[in-house]
Amino acid sequence: MQERLKHSIIDAAGMKRTLTRMAVQILEENEGTENLVLIGIHTRGVPIANRLSKIISTLEKGKTVKQGILDISLYRDDYKTAAKMAEVRATEIDFDINNCNVVLVDDVLYTGRTARSAIHGIFDFGRPATIQLAVFIDRGHREMPIQGDFVGRSIKTSPGEEVRVRVKEIDGVDEVVLVEEYDDDERGEK
Amino acid sequence: MSHSADNHINPPEGWQGYNCHNLAIRGARLFDPELKLDMVSDIVILEGKISSIGPIPKDFGGDIIEGKELTVCPGLFDMHVHLREPGYEYKETVQSGCLAAVAGGFTGVAPMPNTNPPTDTPATVNFIRQQSAGTPVDVHPIGAITAGRKGDQLSEMAELNKAGVTGYSDDGSPVPTAELMRLALEYTMMSNSVIIEHAEDTSLSGKGVMDEGAVSTALGLPGWPSIAEDIDVYRCIRLAEYTGGRIHIAHLSTKESVQLVREAKARGVNVTAETTPHHLTLDCTILEGYNSNYKVNPPLRTKADIDALIEGLKDETIDAIATDHAPHAHDEKEVEFILAPFGMIGLETALGVVLTKLVKTKKITLSRAVQALSNAPRKILNLPVAKIEVGAIANLTIFNSDEKWTVDGTKMLSKSQNTPFGGWELTGRATGVVNKGIAFVRRD
Amino acid sequence: MSELVLNHLLGLQGIEPSKIYTILDTADEFLKVLDRPIPKVPPLRGITVANIFFEPSTRTKISFELAEKRLSADVVSFSKSGSSVSKGETLLDTVRNIEAMKIDVVVIRHHAQGAPLFLTERIKSAVINAGDGSHEHPTQALLDMMTIRGHTGGFEGLKVVVLGDIAHSRVARSNIHGLKAVGADVMVCGPSTLIPRDIEALGVKISTDVDEALDWCDVINVMRLQLERQNQGYIPSLREYQRTFGITKARLDRIGRKIVVLHPGPMNRGVEIDSNVADAPGSVILQQVTHGVAIRMAVLFLISGKERTDA
Numbered sequence: 001m002q003e004r005l006k007h008s009i010i011d012a013a014g015m016k017r018t019l020t021r022m023a024v025q026i027l028e029e030n031e032g033t034e035n036l037v038l039i040g041i042h043t044r045g046v047p048i049a050n051r052l053s054k055i056i057s058t059l060e061k062g063k064t065v066k067q068g069i070l071d072i073s074l075y076r077d078d079y080k081t082a083a084k085m086a087e088v089r090a091t092e093i094d095f096d097i098n099n100c101n102v103v104l105v106d107d108v109l110y111t112g113r114t115a116r117s118a119i120h121g122i123f124d125f126g127r128p129a130t131i132q133l134a135v136f137i138d139r140g141h142r143e144m145p146i147q148g149d150f151v152g153r154s155i156k157t158s159p160g161e162e163v164r165v166r167v168k169e170i171d172g173v174d175e176v177v178l179v180e181e182y183d184d185d186e187r188g189e190k
Numbered sequence: 191m192s193h194s195a196d197n198h199i200n201p202p203e204g205w206q207g208y209n210c211h212n213l214a215i216r217g218a219r220l221f222d223p224e225l226k227l228d229m230v231s232d233i234v235i236l237e238g239k240i241s242s243i244g245p246i247p248k249d250f251g252g253d254i255i256e257g258k259e260l261t262v263c264p265g266l267f268d269m270h271v272h273l274r275e276p277g278y279e280y281k282e283t284v285q286s287g288c289l290a291a292v293a294g295g296f297t298g299v300a301p302m303p304n305t306n307p308p309t310d311t312p313a314t315v316n317f318i319r320q321q322s323a324g325t326p327v328d329v330h331p332i333g334a335i336t337a338g339r340k341g342d343q344l345s346e347m348a349e350l351n352k353a354g355v356t357g358y359s360d361d362g363s364p365v366p367t368a369e370l371m372r373l374a375l376e377y378t379m380m381s382n383s384v385i386i387e388h389a390e391d392t393s394l395s396g397k398g399v400m401d402e403g404a405v406s407t408a409l410g411l412p413g414w415p416s417i418a419e420d421i422d423v424y425r426c427i428r429l430a431e432y433t434g435g436r437i438h439i440a441h442l443s444t445k446e447s448v449q450l451v452r453e454a455k456a457r458g459v460n461v462t463a464e465t466t467p468h469h470l471t472l473d474c475t476i477l478e479g480y481n482s483n484y485k486v487n488p489p490l491r492t493k494a495d496i497d498a499l500i501e502g503l504k505d506e507t508i509d510a511i512a513t514d515h516a517p518h519a520h521d522e523k524e525v526e527f528i529l530a531p532f533g534m535i536g537l538e539t540a541l542g543v544v545l546t547k548l549v550k551t552k553k554i555t556l557s558r559a560v561q562a563l564s565n566a567p568r569k570i571l572n573l574p575v576a577k578i579e580v581g582a583i584a585n586l587t588i589f590n591s592d593e594k595w596t597v598d599g600t601k602m603l604s605k606s607q608n609t610p611f612g613g614w615e616l617t618g619r620a621t622g623v624v625n626k627g628i629a630f631v632r633r634d
Numbered sequence: 635m636s637e638l639v640l641n642h643l644l645g646l647q648g649i650e651p652s653k654i655y656t657i658l659d660t661a662d663e664f665l666k667v668l669d670r671p672i673p674k675v676p677p678l679r680g681i682t683v684a685n686i687f688f689e690p691s692t693r694t695k696i697s698f699e700l701a702e703k704r705l706s707a708d709v710v711s712f713s714k715s716g717s718s719v720s721k722g723e724t725l726l727d728t729v730r731n732i733e734a735m736k737i738d739v740v741v742i743r744h745h746a747q748g749a750p751l752f753l754t755e756r757i758k759s760a761v762i763n764a765g766d767g768s769h770e771h772p773t774q775a776l777l778d779m780m781t782i783r784g785h786t787g788g789f790e791g792l793k794v795v796v797l798g799d800i801a802h803s804r805v806a807r808s809n810i811h812g813l814k815a816v817g818a819d820v821m822v823c824g825p826s827t828l829i830p831r832d833i834e835a836l837g838v839k840i841s842t843d844v845d846e847a848l849d850w851c852d853v854i855n856v857m858r859l860q861l862e863r864q865n866q867g868y869i870p871s872l873r874e875y876q877r878t879f880g881i882t883k884a885r886l887d888r889i890g891r892k893i894v895v896l897h898p899g900p901m902n903r904g905v906e907i908d909s910n911v912a913d914a915p916g917s918v919i920l921q922q923v924t925h926g927v928a929i930r931m932a933v934l935f936l937i938s939g940k941e942r943t944d945a
Contacts, residue, residue, distance in 0.1 A: 073677070074676065074677045074935075075675070076677070087656075087660075088659075088663045088932075091663065091666065091667075120676070124670055124672045124674070124675065125670060125671060126671055
């Protein structure tokens with residue numbers, strides 16, 4: 001599968017501003033950091049959760065937010081048929097999540113299947129008071145009754161397109177771009 | 191088959207049958223190593239005998255087989271087969287075994303006595319012989335050494351000899367004690383017959399299912415060490431030397447046993463030996479997939495053993511090539527490796543394997559191959575040899591040494607399919623046989 | 635990692651080191667799952683696993699069943715006890731039944747070497763070897779390796795002794811293949827009668843002196859001695875075996891440094907290993923059992939991730 005750039009959506013400075021706004025909204029909605037938990041979903045949800053956590057900590061004068069990592073590969077709904085490598089990455093939730101307000105963090109909200117899997121996964125660790133969803137980009141085309149509670153940017157896309165959220169920690173650059181796929185002989189895995 | 195005396199012929203599907211009252215082969219290469227005959231000529235057979243070697247008379251009114259690209263040699267003889275009848279007709283019958291022999295170019299076979307009942311009475315000998323009627327294959331049953339093949343006491347060997355038995359074996363099992371082997375060798379000296387030993391010290395081979403060594407160790411399979419053969423071979427040789435009796439070692443498989451036989455022959459011991467096409471071409475690494483078609487007794491050995499066997503065949507330490515054709519039904523082999531019976535079929539592939547893997551590769555000469563597959567075994571069994579000369583009984587094998595074919599276990603004339611050579615591309619194949627006054631020739 | 639990891643798991647002979655590491659890394663994650671409040675995950679929902687045990691086994695069967703249930707598979711188990719073959723269902727009958735029942739994964743324990751391979755050649759299901767005669771027992775070796783890695787950090791240049799009845803041990807063979815693949819140095823040690831011919835072809839050192847072996851190694855994996863070996867004449871007596879090859883506290887104290895002592899179980903206490911070694915504080919033998927569940931989860935997970943042509 002090949003892809004080519006269509007256009008840039010957000011640059012590094014824009015990403016910073018958007019993340020700050022999302023952090024504020026999370027704090028506002030949850031009335032501070034008490035019982036607040038950020039869970040980054042592998043792969044790019046993890047650095048985004050880190051950054052949100054840092055911003056929150058700055059805003060709240062050094063108070064820290066509990067942070068975890070969730071790998072949803074054990075909770076996929078297409079495990080039996082997906083022609084993909086079975087790989088389990090680390091899940092790190094080494095605190096009690098009972099009665100917490102869990103904010104799941106991911107880069108892109110698309111079909112909603114990843115969020116559904118993540119919600120399923122969270123319940124194996126306990127019974128949180130609430131589960132909320134923070135996504136940096138909502139690109140539409142939902143296949144589940146799922147919506148983002150905190151959304152960086154909503155954009156209109158068509159199915160042949162992909163949104164790439166790139167972060168310095170993994171990709172060496174902060175940006176969001178829209179790309180177009182062609183010569184597609186594989187299933188489009190995010 | 192109730193037709194015995196009337197020359198009723200019964201060729202398998204895809205084969206043409208001829209009566210040899212009046213038959214000619216035109217323009218074939220006539221090859222008889224012992225007569226040093228190697229020429230392209232016509233050959234005419236009248237009343238089952240070779241009547242002329244030279245151009246077919248203009249007024250010849252019989253059938254003519256076109257011999258272009260074909261070789262005619264003395265009829266091949268397999269001194270070690272298992273035809274399973276009586277008792278195990280679901281694996282093979284004398285008829286089906288004879289047809290498999292024809293397909294492989296053999297005009298004679300010596301079936302081993304491990305049937306049910308075993309071949310230890312003249313009645314059984316005669317029964318087996320009669321079952322070959324209608325085929326161009328001589329069947330010379332081997333008699334059991336011990337009554338019932340039980341390993342306790344000698345069978346009625348003299349009675350068997352009167353019925354035409356000239357070789358004795360408890361094949362499948364060795365003669366259990368040296369004392370019994372001594373008695374067998376001494377007793378058969380009266381008829382100058384030969385004792386054929388399945389050489390295996392069973393206290394050493396035990397539950398072994400394959401050659402003992404690195405491969406058996408990796409596979410976790412119980413080993414059947416080469417020394418178990420060597421010890422029995424040595425026992426046989428020394429007993430033959432001591433008694434003056436005649437010993438023949440069946441399916442020789444180890445390097446050390448080749449050397450033991452070589453040294454014994456040099457001392458003048460009455461010892462002969464055979465080996466098999468599979469021991470000459472397959473080594474034990476082929477067992478890595480646990481395919482039970484490769485399970486055989488004695489087991490496939492190492493590359494060093496193969497080299498020694500070929501060397502032994504070349505210098506005539508090993509006299510004969512015999513197939514140890516051992517049919518087993520598909521469902522008997524379609525089980526866990528350690529539970530599968532030992533044995534592989536070989537009649538239909540022997541000539542092709544020997545020509546492809548030994549002659550074309552120049553490891554042995556065509557002369558040596560034909561000798562080892564035809565008259566060498568007849569001599570061991572005191573049988574009249576087959577010759578390409580005027581006046582001789584027409585006992586001939588016709589083969590095409592350049593025909594390429596692929597071995598397919600499901601297309602065997604044998605009732606069983608347990609060939610280790612399935613899928614092999616061979617060059618050289620039997621085209622027909624002439625014997626017992628009839629000829630069967632493969633149709634294209 | 636872009637390749638599918640496993641189609642079947644028949645043995646560790648010839649396995650690529652990367653596959654061993656993937657299995658071990660995945661097992662490390664599953665070990666954490668086993669510590670969760672709800673130690674069960676859903677990836678094998680809708681997948682049917684059959685545990686077919688032609689040989690009596692308690693711990694391996696329970697370990698597999700637990701692993702399957704922790705992964706939310708549907709599980710059927712049947713045992714055909716006794717090694718008598720003429721009676722009862724043959725392996726071929728079993729094969730046909732598995733085909734008819736549309737089972738996704740077959741876990742097989744069989745007394746005949748090569749029986750799992752026999753299945754793979756005849757059925758579409760994925761096959762996991764849970765021990766075939768004296769051939770291989772790959773999940774046992776993998777769990778041994780998981781335990782070893784947990785205590786030593788890695789395998790490169792690690793010195794491991796496999797002690798005891800090497801000739802008849804599938805655990806020994808799988809350990810040799812697995813450990814050699816990842817760069818460990820392996821020595822087999824035991825009575826000469828129980829060291830199979832030409833084993834050096836597998837790349838191992840050989841010793842018949844357990845004290846010498848202990849001096850050399852970082853890890854010793856003690857094989858179970860089948861007690862019938864005495865009657866079969868391989869060893870003169872269990873007493874002599876214990877005195878010559880048994881792992882005792884005195885022997886371990888003598889070497890004056892800590893080594894990791896493994897045992898695949900079940901143990902003959904007072905024969906190949908003494909209770910005060912097996913039960914000593916820091917003994918890893920029960921850890922091996924826990925690791926067994928995680929390893930089997932990893933193998934099941936990685937095998938079930940393969941897309942079947944008949945899916």
